[in-house]
Amino acid sequence: MSEVKLFGAWFSPYVKRVEMALNLKGVEYEYIEEDLKNKSPLFLQYNPITKLVPVLVHNGKPIFESTVILEYIDETWEGPSIFPKDPYDRAMSRFWAKFVEDKCSDPLWKACWAAGEEREKAKKEAEEALKILENEIKGKKFFGGDNIGLVDYVANYIAFWIPLLQDVVGFHILTQDKFPNIWKWCYELCNDSFVKKNLPEKEKVSSGLKRAVETGSLY
Amino acid sequence: MSKVKVLGFWYSPFVARVKMALKMKGVEFEYVEENIRAKSELLLESNPIHKKVPVLIHDGKAIVETMIILEYIDQTWEGPPILPRDPYHRAMARFWVNFIDEKCLNTMLKACWRTGEEQEKWKEEAILNFQILENEIKGKKYFGGDEISVVDHAANFIAYWFPLISWGRMELVTEDQFPNLWRWSSHYCNHPFVKDNLPPMDVMIPKFKPA
Numbered sequence: 550m551s552e553v554k555l556f557g558a559w560f561s562p563y564v565k566r567v568e569m570a571l572n573l574k575g576v577e578y579e580y581i582e583e584d585l586k587n588k589s590p591l592f593l594q595y596n597p598i599t600k601l602v603p604v605l606v607h608n609g610k611p612i613f614e615s616t617v618i619l620e621y622i623d624e625t626w627e628g629p630s631i632f633p634k635d636p637y638d639r640a641m642s643r644f645w646a647k648f649v650e651d652k653c654s655d656p657l658w659k660a661c662w663a664a665g666e667e668r669e670k671a672k673k674e675a676e677e678a679l680k681i682l683e684n685e686i687k688g689k690k691f692f693g694g695d696n697i698g699l700v701d702y703v704a705n706y707i708a709f710w711i712p713l714l715q716d717v718v719g720f721h722i723l724t725q726d727k728f729p730n731i732w733k734w735c736y737e738l739c740n741d742s743f744v745k746k747n748l749p750e751k752e753k754v755s756s757g758l759k760r761a762v763e764t765g766s767l768y
Numbered sequence: 769m770s771k772v773k774v775l776g777f778w779y780s781p782f783v784a785r786v787k788m789a790l791k792m793k794g795v796e797f798e799y800v801e802e803n804i805r806a807k808s809e810l811l812l813e814s815n816p817i818h819k820k821v822p823v824l825i826h827d828g829k830a831i832v833e834t835m836i837i838l839e840y841i842d843q844t845w846e847g848p849p850i851l852p853r854d855p856y857h858r859a860m861a862r863f864w865v866n867f868i869d870e871k872c873l874n875t876m877l878k879a880c881w882r883t884g885e886e887q888e889k890w891k892e893e894a895i896l897n898f899q900i901l902e903n904e905i906k907g908k909k910y911f912g913g914d915e916i917s918v919v920d921h922a923a924n925f926i927a928y929w930f931p932l933i934s935w936g937r938m939e940l941v942t943e944d945q946f947p948n949l950w951r952w953s954s955h956y957c958n959h960p961f962v963k964d965n966l967p968p969m970d971v972m973i974p975k976f977k978p979a
Contacts, residue, residue, distance in 0.1 A: 621859040636843040640831045
């Protein structure tokens with residue numbers, strides 16, 4: 550029986566970041582694809598609380614929420630670090646990861662799916678936050694510096710999924726013109742040889758998003 | 769000049785958590801009371817993005833966001849642990865703090881402050897979140913087990929502040945619906961360390977009671 554299990558969905562940025570972390574540490578794990586429209590009893594047994602993927606099960610104990618899982622992986626297994634070691638740098642990483650998730654990814658996603666006033670409101674929120682992020686990535690290859698770090702993991706959403714969604718719905722907030730530093734970082738991240746191996750196929754994700762837009766349902 | 773400063777509002781549950789954590793570690797700090805209507809230059813410089821309290825300033829470096837500050841305190845100073853030492857229990861503590869901060873608090877505030885149909889929607893969601901907490905505290909004295917923990921402090925809002933805010937508006941955490949949470953609230957508020965560190969009720973009531 551595998552010591553490490555990961556319950557996930559192939560298209561999820563949250564799942565992918567956990568997979569990337571496990572692969573970074575060279576951890577062997579059993580991946581279980583969950584049908585989110587029809588969750589398995591085993592999955593619900595492990596995560597009756599949020600019922601969301603990803604769920605990491607280590608020695609029979611489940612851990613949920615992608616950033617909590619990332620921290621657990623970094624603390625449990627040897628290998629390259631995801632979080633900085635210095636307490637202040639660690640605090641700053643946590644701050645930017647939260648900023649990316651709450652202030653950037655969320656409104657960008659909402660803006661693509663919403664319409665009218667709601668879309669405009671989300672667009673304004675996203676643009677204000679992206680201006681701040683644009684400044685933060687200036688002069689750096691990755692948010693983690695020369696190597697990818699926690700913030701890059703969490704911002705995978707912006708680098709890979711958001712550009713695809715923007716193309717599918719035909720509504721663009723994150724553009725090379727407006728945010729050239731972020732755009733450059735998106736390119737660096739998605740073309741990094743390690744990260745590339747941990748992203749789903751572009752065409753598959755685009756088709757999935759197109760289907761979601763047509764049917765009004767994500768899964 | 770003090771090496772450690774905390775910028776805060778005396779009535780804030782988030783600031784209370786940071787002060788309690790520093791006291792647990794025996795860290796001497798200078799507390800600076802901020803004015804919500806006239807935030808100091810120091811606050812605006814230390815937290816230019818969110819402009820909120822609490823802010824911890826240590827050796828001239830500013831750390832913001834309550835849980836991020838608590839993690840920093842735990843890593844920086846020796847003394848009783850704020851988060852569990854075991855990685856699995858630490859992960860679960862992080863999960864629950866996040867659940868309380870992001871889900872419970874948010875929905876509770878919206879349930880209190882919105883009106884009409886929107887309020888009903890948020891009330892329903894808040895109740896669902898409370899039911900999850902109710903289930904989690906069942907059979908335990910504290911969220912941390914026999915000892916008070918970082919998760920209990922994250923829920924200080926429910927135990928101490930929420931009854932004040934909801935005063936006269938509506939009761940969300942009733943003893944009937946949530947007997948375990950109600951019992952936990954009483955344990956939490958009467959814990960000697962907590963009692964010593966919460967703002968006195970007679971000063972809080974006029975602050976929050978609607979006119």
